[in-house]
Amino acid sequence: MLRSIGASSFDDLLANIPESLRLCGDIDVPGPLSEPELMVHMERLAGLNKVPGEVTSFLGGGIYDHAVPAAVHHITGLPHFYTAYTPYQAEVSQGTLQVIYEFQSLIAELTGMEVANASLYDGATAVAEAALMALGIQRKRRKICVSESVNPAARAVLRTYIAAWGIELVEIPLNGGTTDVAAATDACADAAAVIVQQPNFFGLLEPADALSAAAEEAGALLVASVDPISLGLVRPPAEYGAAIAIGEGQSLGSPVAYGGPLLGFMATTSKHARRMPGRIIGTTVDTEGRRGYVMTLQTREQHIRREKATSNICTNQGLVALAATAYLSILGGTGLRELASHVLAKSHYAAAELSKVPGVKLRFDGPFFREFVIELPVEGSVVKEALTDIGIWPGIKCGCYYRDMDNCLLVSVTEKHSRRDIDSLVSGLAAVLATGEA
Amino acid sequence: MTGPDRTRDTVVEPTIFELGRPGRRGFRLPELDVPALDPAEALGAANVRRAGPDIPDLSEPEAVRHFTRLAELNHHVDRGFYPLGSCTMKYNPKINEDAAALPGFTRLHPEAEERCCQGALSLMYHLSRHLCEISGMDAVTLEPPAGASGELTGMLMIRAYHAARGNPRSKVIVPDSAHGTNPASLTLAGYEAVEIVSDDEGRIDVDELRRVADDETAAIMITNPNTLGVFETHIAEIIEIVHGVGGLVYMDGANLNALLGIVRPGDIGFDVMHFNLHKTFSAPHGGGGPGSGPVGVTAELAPYLPYPVISMDDARPEGRKFHFDYERPESIGKVHGIYGNFLVAVKAYAYILSLGPSGLRRVAENALINANYLQTALRDHYDLPHGDYCQHEFVLSASKQKRHGVRALDIAKRLLDFGVHAPTIYFPLIVKEALMIEPTETESRESLDHFIEVMKAIALESESDPGIVQGAPTATPVSRLDEARAAKDLDVAWKRRNA
Numbered sequence: 001m002l003r004s005i006g007a008s009s010f011d012d013l014l015a016n017i018p019e020s021l022r023l024c025g026d027i028d029v030p031g032p033l034s035e036p037e038l039m040v041h042m043e044r045l046a047g048l049n050k051v052p053g054e055v056t057s058f059l060g061g062g063i064y065d066h067a068v069p070a071a072v073h074h075i076t077g078l079p080h081f082y083t084a085y086t087p088y089q090a091e092v093s094q095g096t097l098q099v100i101y102e103f104q105s106l107i108a109e110l111t112g113m114e115v116a117n118a119s120l121y122d123g124a125t126a127v128a129e130a131a132l133m134a135l136g137i138q139r140k141r142r143k144i145c146v147s148e149s150v151n152p153a154a155r156a157v158l159r160t161y162i163a164a165w166g167i168e169l170v171e172i173p174l175n176g177g178t179t180d181v182a183a184a185t186d187a188c189a190d191a192a193a194v195i196v197q198q199p200n201f202f203g204l205l206e207p208a209d210a211l212s213a214a215a216e217e218a219g220a221l222l223v224a225s226v227d228p229i230s231l232g233l234v235r236p237p238a239e240y241g242a243a244i245a246i247g248e249g250q251s252l253g254s255p256v257a258y259g260g261p262l263l264g265f266m267a268t269t270s271k272h273a274r275r276m277p278g279r280i281i282g283t284t285v286d287t288e289g290r291r292g293y294v295m296t297l298q299t300r301e302q303h304i305r306r307e308k309a310t311s312n313i314c315t316n317q318g319l320v321a322l323a324a325t326a327y328l329s330i331l332g333g334t335g336l337r338e339l340a341s342h343v344l345a346k347s348h349y350a351a352a353e354l355s356k357v358p359g360v361k362l363r364f365d366g367p368f369f370r371e372f373v374i375e376l377p378v379e380g381s382v383v384k385e386a387l388t389d390i391g392i393w394p395g396i397k398c399g400c401y402y403r404d405m406d407n408c409l410l411v412s413v414t415e416k417h418s419r420r421d422i423d424s425l426v427s428g429l430a431a432v433l434a435t436g437e438a
Numbered sequence: 439m440t441g442p443d444r445t446r447d448t449v450v451e452p453t454i455f456e457l458g459r460p461g462r463r464g465f466r467l468p469e470l471d472v473p474a475l476d477p478a479e480a481l482g483a484a485n486v487r488r489a490g491p492d493i494p495d496l497s498e499p500e501a502v503r504h505f506t507r508l509a510e511l512n513h514h515v516d517r518g519f520y521p522l523g524s525c526t527m528k529y530n531p532k533i534n535e536d537a538a539a540l541p542g543f544t545r546l547h548p549e550a551e552e553r554c555c556q557g558a559l560s561l562m563y564h565l566s567r568h569l570c571e572i573s574g575m576d577a578v579t580l581e582p583p584a585g586a587s588g589e590l591t592g593m594l595m596i597r598a599y600h601a602a603r604g605n606p607r608s609k610v611i612v613p614d615s616a617h618g619t620n621p622a623s624l625t626l627a628g629y630e631a632v633e634i635v636s637d638d639e640g641r642i643d644v645d646e647l648r649r650v651a652d653d654e655t656a657a658i659m660i661t662n663p664n665t666l667g668v669f670e671t672h673i674a675e676i677i678e679i680v681h682g683v684g685g686l687v688y689m690d691g692a693n694l695n696a697l698l699g700i701v702r703p704g705d706i707g708f709d710v711m712h713f714n715l716h717k718t719f720s721a722p723h724g725g726g727g728p729g730s731g732p733v734g735v736t737a738e739l740a741p742y743l744p745y746p747v748i749s750m751d752d753a754r755p756e757g758r759k760f761h762f763d764y765e766r767p768e769s770i771g772k773v774h775g776i777y778g779n780f781l782v783a784v785k786a787y788a789y790i791l792s793l794g795p796s797g798l799r800r801v802a803e804n805a806l807i808n809a810n811y812l813q814t815a816l817r818d819h820y821d822l823p824h825g826d827y828c829q830h831e832f833v834l835s836a837s838k839q840k841r842h843g844v845r846a847l848d849i850a851k852r853l854l855d856f857g858v859h860a861p862t863i864y865f866p867l868i869v870k871e872a873l874m875i876e877p878t879e880t881e882s883r884e885s886l887d888h889f890i891e892v893m894k895a896i897a898l899e900s901e902s903d904p905g906i907v908q909g910a911p912t913a914t915p916v917s918r919l920d921e922a923r924a925a926k927d928l929d930v931a932w933k934r935r936n937a
Contacts, residue, residue: 046542
């Protein structure tokens with residue numbers, strides 16, 4: 001091939017790279033490994049991680065271990081989907097395009113909003129993108145309010161994204177585990193948006209109507225970060241006046257995967273459709289009048305608008321959005337409602353049983369979905385360490401994220417937990433506390 | 439009964455909303471073994487959804503067939519050639535998928551105690567070290583979930599670096615050949631874009647750079663090789679000019695495939711760069727994500743990396759060696775909710791280990807040979823505005839064909855009829871009627887020869903029968919789609935029309 005190029009050696013092709021810039025010698029990385037050698041190594045690494053099966057885990061905090069129908073990963077495993085790229089050539093990408101259109105439709109249906117985008121990286125960056133979108137809509141306002149009950153990692157990402165713009169960020173304090181409405185009313189004057197999470201980080205349902213009224217009074221947009229599984233039972237954000245609904249969609253058919261890839265979603269009203277970041281797929285027709293799908297409203301995007309784009313996002317989470325679409329199709333509306341009611345029943349059973357353990361009580365009183373906070377007579381880290389030794393992961397240490405909550409654990413229960421799993425957590429905790437191991 | 443004509447009577451696949459019947463089940467939940475609750479009682483009536491969600495009920499075979507039929511409408515790398523310039527659509531070895539599907543990775547929760555996730559931490563730590571070694575940078579974060587996110591991360595670190603020295607500065611220089619994400623990312627980081635024109639060879643104009651660089655220049659963002667597939671020959675001088683005014687030099691690593699084992703950006707003076715694991719390191723593109731955009735920096739910038747940083751401490755007992763470091767007071771913060779796209783990192787790690795040092799260099803060598811082979815074969819049939827040896831990709835112009843009324847868009851669409859994916863078109867912006875072709879190293883000579891034959895045939899058609907090219911595609915599931923109508927009559931979510 002070099003001969004047909006007219007080169008006498010490979011080095012001829014490097015003529016434009018000054019020799020002084022070229023690497024002398026090899027890069028020092030391991031390998032090459034054959035397939036069997038590689039798999040031995042990878043299996044060894046994977047084996048150093050503890051996962052459900054070896055342990056009973058009640059970890060959540062935004063990333064949830066729900067059951068995934070087998071068909072979902074067989075669908076995402078079709079090379080037609082996973083070895084394609086962004087559907088730049090619509091005529092040979094109708095599969096990807098229609099899937100994303102269906103995804104957008106499902107997100108719109110779940111949230112009650114009118115339009116949705118093709119996905120964002122994760123629920124945390126979705127919070128940040130929603131804030132930027134609100135600032136773009138409310139150009140005169142330079143303040144964002146966010147409730148302290150919004151996922152701490154999402155608030156951290158939000159801080160990173162808006163720091164460079166000199167935007168004022170106000171965190172609204174809590175009262176009894178949910179957003180303090182009076183404080184919210186004070187805070188959101190002049191704010192471009194008020195960001196809340198429903199159910200919030202502690203699993204509690206927020207006073208949505210009161211927060212919405214406070215936002216409306218101040219002329220701020222209400223941004224609601226919602227949990228898609230809960231929407232099988234819980235009132236959708238459109239009904240309490242959210243201008244932008246966002247959330248983390250990993251629980252829709254994707255594994256926990258050490259926190260990535262995840263799936264951010266975003267939905268809004270028709271009025272703000274042209275302000276949304278990210279890809280948007282729309283229907284159209286071909287030259288013969290057949291229904292087809294294309295990327296639309298591209299003049300918002302970085303490849304056209306460059307520095308004036310609504311966001312710098314290019315790639316989205318296409319394959320994870322496919323998993324969510326396949327998951328919701330296989331569950332169906334009936335299945336999703338049933339799933340949400342199972343999660344509700346099991347998490348409430350767990351909360352009731354745990355609060356019977358001497359010294360243990362629920363930290364908050366309000367209604368909750370899937371997650372709840374227990375307060376212990378000792379530090380959460382001590383209990384967690386002791387329970388980890390007997391193969392039970394009781395929950396997330398709230399002290400890592402909140403002041404005055406060192407004795408608290410955030411417990412997450414899904415439909416995968418059997419009554420026996422829950423009972424083993426209860427008896428394990430009772431034993432650990434009784435023997436004073438903790 | 440005659441069957442439908444495959445090419446022209448494709449049956450439009452219904453949306454899932456038009457499939458299924460109420461009450462059909464694709465999945466059965468585990469038995470409810472605790473007392474059922476009344477949602478209104480448990481949550482409060484005001485918090486309960488009154489109706490819907492209106493999602494159809496499908497059986498498993500209905501759902502699987504729907505998505506399989508949709509899948510068949512896609513072009514993809516496993517089916518054939520995908521020379522989409524700048525996107526590095528190389529073949530993705532299957533073993534990487536198997537590695538990333540191991541339950542020890544997929545079922546691992548990010549809140550697991552450190553001693554329970556040593557395998558994942560070890561993998562992330564070592565992948566970071568390998569990326570440092572490949573790039574010549576001193577430290578790498580895996581947190582950015584995509585290339586554009588990496589750009590933002592890098593720009594925010596540059597901002598933090600300057601701010602720590604008293605002035606964040608206000609401007610970032612970008613060549614006019616840059617990816618659109620570059621100006622969008624630097625704007626998001628609070629900077630103003632200063633665009634500089636390229637010289638006649640498509641390279642950064644050094645005199646122009648010298649003119650615009652000043653003490654308000656925070657950085658320059660450079661794609662090298664650039665989007666024309668050309669190595670910035672004067673890169674050492676460019677870096678010297680920017681460093682001379684106290685600015686930093688950022689490398690968009692989209693085209694790192696061309697440099698593996700040949701040039702290390704850190705060695706030649708770049709301060710910050712991002713990697714696209716889904717391009718260079720072969721993680722599949724997933725129909726548009728998930729990607730992964732790690733960022734590498736010099737030691738001077740390491741304090742600003744997103745938190746947490748993974749450290750290895752040999753003094754710790756076995757099983758606790760790897761740990762997260764959250765005590766990063768100068769960190770720019772977090773750019774992803776967790777640690778980035780971990781499973782994509784697993785695939786990149788497996789890819790690097792499969793290839794080893796010599797294999798990685800061979801990637802770059804074969805990418806260059808393949809690109810130059812195509813460029814040489816096609817330059818007599820299409821305009822080649824920049825005629826040097828290219829690196830891993832090159833840009834043709836359809837200006838010759840335009841004289842017959844055939845545009846780059848038409849050529850792209852005609853390629854689809856031949857079962858080949860189109861190149862990137864109308865980018866970079868500095869080439870009129872651009873066709874940006876990146877074959878990658880994984881194509882065989884036969885596959886390249888087929889592409890050459892098809893491109894020659896289209897060049898001939900453009901002269902002899904331009905209507906065929908202008909009317910393409912005809913062999914695809916749908917013909918050309920009306921994009922203007924999609925934006926005008928916006929329909930981005932299905933509504934039950936007969937409700």
